[in-house]
Amino acid sequence: MPRQVDYDSRRRRIVAAAFALVSEQGLEGMTMRDVATRAGVSVGAVQRCFSSKEEMMAAVVEDMNERVSTRARDRIADSADPDSAATMLKHTLAGIMPHDEPTLAETRAWLAFAAHSAVTPAVAVVQRKHYEGLAELIALLLRTAQASGDVRSDADADGEADTLIALADGLSMQILTGRLTTDSALATLDRQLTALRAAQ
Amino acid sequence: MPRQVDYDSRRRRIVAAAFALVSEQGLEGMTMRDVATRAGVSVGAVQRCFSSKEEMMAAVVEDMNERVSTRARDRIADSADPDSAATMLKHTLAGIMPHDEPTLAETRAWLAFAAHSAVTPAVAVVQRKHYEGLAELIALLLRTAQASGDVRSDADADGEADTLIALADGLSMQILTGRLTTDSALATLDRQLTALRAAQ
Incomplete structure (x- = not known):
């Protein structure tokens, strides 16, 4: 070898x-x-x-982020309407949330790193960059969905992107405590996305 | 003594x-x-x-929760309209989010405990109970605000309570990473509360 x-x-x-x-x-x-x-x-x-341990942890975070992205891409490709921004939006956000044992394990690790980054500025930088990229992607999908008439034209895409990301993170934490099931958390996320939908 | x-x-x-x-x-x-x-x-x-260390940590969490509640009560008492459910709702949720060094320290500790509870079932029970109480309070405030005509009557109080709590937690995490300021996070929370408001 x-x-x-x-x-x-x-x-x-x-x-x-x-x-x-x-x-x-x-x-x-x-x-x-x-x-x-x-x-x-x-x-x-x-x-x-x-x-260093920090370098190893950064590699774990990178690997996890990659898996989340791959899963979102797979879900989008498998969906009935893979080219719609609304589909991409939904699967990208739902893909952050845990739904089975492997993704629960990922979410537990994610939360451990989030807590660690809060007391370790070097790790916070990595996390901030990840969230900046995610917020840009979500805002872009919202604007695309606005252009195609799927999302209300008066919605503030950047602000709504922040809302949706914070909501998906907060819901993931509730799933980890066992207070919400994945289904009830997904229903909550869906309600938020539905409120953004343009009247047909 | x-x-x-x-x-x-x-x-x-x-x-x-x-x-x-x-x-x-x-x-x-x-x-x-x-x-x-x-x-x-x-x-x-x-x-x-x-x-045990677990027992000590439970005491720390209890102490933190108490401080958050006290702060929310103080903010409500100091507000222009302390008896309005909408005021209580806003200050209870805003009170979860960090806005200065002491509350940033609390939020860092909160996140550490949240991560710990995700891998320690005994701690998850304490956290779940705390969130159940918080969700009941928020849902009650929403129903009271619906009764007084401040919040849309068609809003699902329990579902919106889950949304608001998850949002406040997710926004707190974004403040800790330094991606959002307290002001921009509060503006995001306000937008969510505004969307719940009944048309006047």
């Missing part, structure tokens, strides 16, 4: 192990040693891939 | 120290020893007040 392939597959295994640990136990007490044990590699191998 | 007074004041000092540590560093690596050092008491004294 060429060295690069070996390195990449080991890196992926370490990211997967770190993700599993964070989603099960939170960030508290997660050490490079725990991650190495879970990944079945030496601590030295972890250190060759990631110079 | 009578023993009970001594015990109570020590307990308060320990809760304040634990809160300060969580809001500064998150829950990671916070030990009973750290808390004792910060509070200026012995580890034994901490253990006499709290039999």
Whole structure:
């Protein structure tokens, strides 16, 4: 096996192990040693891939964001009307929220990183960039839906994008506490999107 | 000084120290020893007040919730129209969101506990109860505002309560990342409340 392939597959295994640990136990007490044990590699191998815990965590966050995006794209492609901005909007937002055990695990890890970023400015920067990109995407989809007459023309696209993202995050937290089911949270999100819809 | 007074004041000092540590560093690596050092008491004294870290954290959460409620009550009492349900609704929700350094510290600690509760069922129970109480209060205020003609009669009070709470939580997270200011987050919350208002 060429060295690069070996390195990449080991890196992926370490990211997967770190993700599993964070989603099960939170960030508290997660050490490079725990991650190495879970990944079945030496601590030295972890250190060759990631110079710090922060760098490793950034890779986990990146991997999670990628999975969320891929899932949204897949859902859009599988939908009845994949080219409609309203469809993209709905699936992008619903895709943030957990709906089964793997996505619940992702959401637990996401919340752990969010809490960590609140006390670690370097991590907050990564998170802020992610949200800026997401807000731009949602605002763009809202404007596209306004242009095609699907969304009310008087809605403030940037403001509504902030609302929808905050709502999806807050609902995800409620699903994690077990107070809302995924279905009731999705119904709440749908009500918000319906209120944005232009009168037909 | 009578023993009970001594015990109570020590307990308060320990809760304040634990809160300060969580809001500064998150829950990671916070030990009973750290808390004792910060509070200026012995580890034994901490253990006499709290039999476990979980119990201590529950006391911190309770203390925080109390401060949020007190602040909401104060804001309502100070407002121009303290008896209006719409005023209570607005200040209760705005009171959840951080607006200065002490409330930013509270929100950082809140997020740390939220992340912790997602991987610790016993803590999730406490959090779920808190949210159930909050949702009941918000729904009651919405129904009262509907009865007085301030809020649209066709709004689903329980559903809108879930929306408003999730929105306030999600906006608080955006303030913590530094992507939204308190003012822009409050404007977003206001837009949501305005949309609920009955046509005059």
